[in-house]
Amino acid sequence: DAGVIQSPRHEVTEMGQEVTLRCKPISGHNSLFWYRQTMMRGLELLIYFNNNVPIDDSGMPEDRFSAKMPNASFSTLKIQPSEPRDSAVYFCASTDWGNYGYTFGSGTRLTVV
Amino acid sequence: GESVGLHLPTLSVQEGDNSIINCAYSNSASDYFIWYKQESGKGPQFIIDIRSNMDKRQGQRVTVLLNKTVKHLSLQIAATQPGDSAVYFCAESGGGTYKYIFGTGTRLKVLA
Numbered sequence: 352d353a354g355v356i357q358s359p360r361h362e363v364t365e366m367g368q369e370v371t372l373r374c375k376p377i378s379g380h381n382s383l384f385w386y387r388q389t390m391m392r393g394l395e396l397l398i399y400f401n402n403n404v405p406i407d408d409s410g411m412p413e414d415r416f417s418a419k420m421p422n423a424s425f426s427t428l429k430i431q432p433s434e435p436r437d438s439a440v441y442f443c444a445s446t447d448w449g450n451y452g453y454t455f456g457s458g459t460r461l462t463v464v
Numbered sequence: 465g466e467s468v469g470l471h472l473p474t475l476s477v478q479e480g481d482n483s484i485i486n487c488a489y490s491n492s493a494s495d496y497f498i499w500y501k502q503e504s505g506k507g508p509q510f511i512i513d514i515r516s517n518m519d520k521r522q523g524q525r526v527t528v529l530l531n532k533t534v535k536h537l538s539l540q541i542a543a544t545q546p547g548d549s550a551v552y553f554c555a556e557s558g559g560g561t562y563k564y565i566f567g568t569g570t571r572l573k574v575l576a
Contacts (some may be wrong), residue, residue: 399563452555
């Protein structure tokens with residue numbers, strides 16, 4: 352298995368623009384998580400999907416953030432409009448709740464200028 | 465994906481020495497714990513886990529110790545190698561929640 356695949360690896364955008372981050376979880380994993388990592392806050396859980404259904408989005412910073420999971424093999428995290436304080440590394444992770452916890456993707460480094 | 469940076473506690477060890485990384489967890493109801501390793505430019509990677517009905521678990525060159533009395537977790541790395549240089553996170557879950565709560569991380573630097 353290729354693991355959790357995220358795209359793009361790097362994104363630089365101007366303030367006010369829409370940004371879409373993409374994630375393909377490991378096949379057979381029924382749960383997917385979006386995390387944000389910054390120096391100040393560490394790893395923060397943004398949203399959790401189980402069987403493609405959003406279960407907990409209490410970590411989503413504000414209405415500018417939205418996430419979808421239209422099927423078991425694809426999820427998106429969208430920021431519209433983006434702001435400089437959204438600059439961070441965004442990770443997607445998936446699990447089947449067996450051993451080994453979450454499997455993380457390599458992340459998307461977002462820079463909003 | 466860069467790991468959390470300048471504000472992390474750092475542990476520097478000589479190559480070949482043993483490393484001990486500590487973590488205090490927050491929830492006494494947590495019953496599953498994981499150590500993750502995050503190398504520069506990568507996502508966190510599973511190293512070893514332990515359930516609350518155990519106090520020690522060993523893997524290849526790594527050992528995790530759990531002290532539930534004081535809510536403390538440690539990761540021991542034997543014969544530390546340059547490839548062990550990374551940021552190490554502990555994570556806890558349980559108490560009826562699906563969420564993993566991550567610690568702030570410790571940066572391990574291996575000196576040649």
